[in-house]
Amino acid sequence: MGKLTTLAGAGVVLSICFLVGCSTGDDGVTRMIFAAGQDPSGATAALIEEYNASHPDVEVTFQVMPANTDTQHDAYVTYLSAQESSIDLYSLDVIWTAEFARAGWIRPVPAGLFDEQEFLSGPLESVMYEGTIYAVPWFTDAGLLYYRSDLLEKAGLPVPETWSEFTRACTSVADPAGIEGFIWQGAKYEGLVCNFLEVLWGRGGDISAETLRDSPERAVRDVESTIDFIRELIETGISPASVLTYKEEESRRLFTEGQVLFLRNWPYVWSIAEDEESSVKGTIGIAPLPHAEGETGYSTIGGWNIAVSAYSRHPEEAFEFLAFITGERSLSLRAIEGGYLPTRKSSYGDPDVLAANPHYSGFFDVFQNTRNRPRTPHYPIASDIIQENVHRALTGEFDSHAAAESIVTEMAAILSR
Amino acid sequence: MSRAAPTKRRRESRLAVWLLAPSLAFVALLGAFPVLSQFVLSFTHYNMKFADERGFAGLENFARLAADATFLQDFWQTIYFTVISVGFELAFGLAAALVLNRIGRGRAAMNTSIVLPWALPTVVAATMWSLILNDRMGLLNSVLVKLGAIDAPVVWLGPGLAMGSIILADVWKTTPFVAIILLAGLKSIPDQYYEAASLDGAGRWHQFRFVTVPLLRPFIAIALLFRTMDAFRVFDIVWVLTGGATKTETLSVYIYRMLFRYSDLGYGSAMTVALFLIVFLISLGLLKLLKASRETV
Secondary structure, eight states, X not given: OHHHHHHHHHHHHHHHHHHHOOEEOTTOOEEEEEEEEOOTTSHHHHHHHHHHHHOTTEEEEEEEEOSSHHHHHHHXXXXXXXXXXXXXXXXXXXXXXXXXXXXXXXXXXXTTSSOGGGBOHHHHHHTEETTEEOOEEEEEEEOEEEEEHHHHHHTTOOOOOBHHHHHHHIXXXXXXXXXXXXXXXXXXXXXXXXXXXXXXXXXXXXXXXXXXXXXXXXXXXXXXXXXXXXXXXHHTTSSOGGGGGOOHHHHHHHHHTTOEEEEEEOTTHHHHHTSTTOTTTTSEEEEOOOBOTTSOOOEEEEEEEEEEBTTOSOHHHHHHHHHHHTSHHHHHHHHHHHOOEESBGGGGGOHHHHHHOTTHHXXXXXXXSEEOOOOOTTHHHHHHHHHHXXXXXXXXXXXXXXXXXXXXXXXXXXXXX | OTTXXXXXXXXXXXXXXXXXXXXXXXXXXXXXXXXXXXXXXXXXXXXXXXXXXXXXXXXXXXXXXXXOHHHHHHHHHHHHHHHHHHHHHHHHHHHHHHHHHHOOTTHHHHHHHHHHHHHSOHHHHHHHHHHHHOTTTOHXXXXXXXXXXXSSOOOTTSTTTHHHHHXXXXXXXXXXXXXXXXXXXXXXXXXXXXXXXXXXXXXXXXXXXXXXXXXXXXXXXXXXXXXXXXXXXXXXXXXXXXXXXXXXXXXXXXXXXXXXXXXXXXXXXXXXXXXXXXXXXXXXXXXXXXXXXXXHO
């Protein structure tokens, strides 16, 4: 079956290749393909057109991939394990870098292609694997706290920064109003990993390879107390039990229908919440996620990077295009036209970007404290270890101590592999 | 004449082989090749992402499988899902077939409406059920609350209830399939049998018990065979509704994780081979049952 899918994948790519034409033809034009998810705003297509117009000897084609992240991942794995050479550039989810780099599918980025100082630290960290840079950050994403500013103001409460302020606001504001206190993404899927890590980090814990190696007992204690803390949020009614079945959209819908005081979600919620159809338009705000007393709140980083395929026949031209498409003007244009959050710090000071997205200044504060999920070539397994154990512990199937122990021992094994 | 006949027959059978050859090659390519390559892969260590570590594994994948607690748990969950959902589907399917068989007017409309769930792609049906079962925005809770059957919304996809909800969605989706097969069976029973039985003084119940059930048995066995094989490989409904959370993961979902999420073709293939053998054994048992039911008629 593996061979068949590989063959089928190769067949699809070959036919694409045949249709659009790859490689340098007789006319001396270098033809390249850039594979990425759809950009409904058309900004990416416009930028590529502009690039082609100013580079008569190069022709880049935008290959639109399926919107579903996992489907995209599986397609890339199939192409690359078949050593497909017609696609020159791939857009990769931040959690894929280690996997693709370890497999030898993407090329290290030549030194000097971009200035590291100009990028946000979280996205920059996500393009590194074992000290080498394998991609350039393209656009970013991070967990945010959305709150109902009208309800907090009426109660005379500031936006909570610590968990104790947070839970107090929930009991004194949400309960009397008859709405839910705090909604997040608790279904057993990737989103649970992001939500769980944010609470763990905000309580001073972490499950980095170093911590797991040097002080596993501490890691077990932190993970266990984090699970207990989240379970308490549900048991005390701050979050409903059904939160353990919610993904992004279920949780977003409750918030924009005005049934929730606090929501943890990604930046995309902002424009929906401020839409005419939203019942919370004009009454919301964004803030960094809450943290424990004396600690700092961190957001899990999401978003996409762009890498050059190891099998590309035109790496030089590909890197040149990569520098253009991740350049300051390109990122700003995509922010203005499509609302894609730039990975370059300077874009957040660009008056045109801020005019189109006034709320970006709030996002920028959150982006100062972001962290990456574990960076390992075995990421899907690592993610499932966290998903399984945390979800089972939260639904009462596992004891939180046993769940914490298996997370720590299994993660340690994966991260040292 | 008597000499010419065998030659002609031989020529015809040779022609038949040639005519069948393309479709046999097609079956070999689409059926035998993937199954065989799966068997070969199951004896190797092969992860698409770590192609450099590829190598012969012997029985290691199968040893790992024997000690895999998740595989065992998912196996029992799959059995549970299969037994309960197929049981309900047979009961409801039989009831529906009996009703449909007696309907005179509007039969076409009834038949169409009952087949509808079966005609929907499973993913579409599953997505629809995830909306129906949603605790806040879902139809089921809002109806039950309005009727006063429950005070607060129930988390149908939460712990304890998730497997039941999945079974509910599957029963809704595939009962029509059983109903149609059994309806065909009912149509095949000649009216004379019932007339003879009623002349002998048999009431409705005795007619059902001693005429309908025995003559329907082969059809029940066919429905049972198809549904059990399908139910045992269930994937889409589970994937859409819970993603395998709260004790709902089935073997197919686990295999999907291994083959696609982890790109572990070696171990994933070993699990597929195991699933193949399990389904094969179950079908063998059911076929025996089918044969036995034919012989008793």
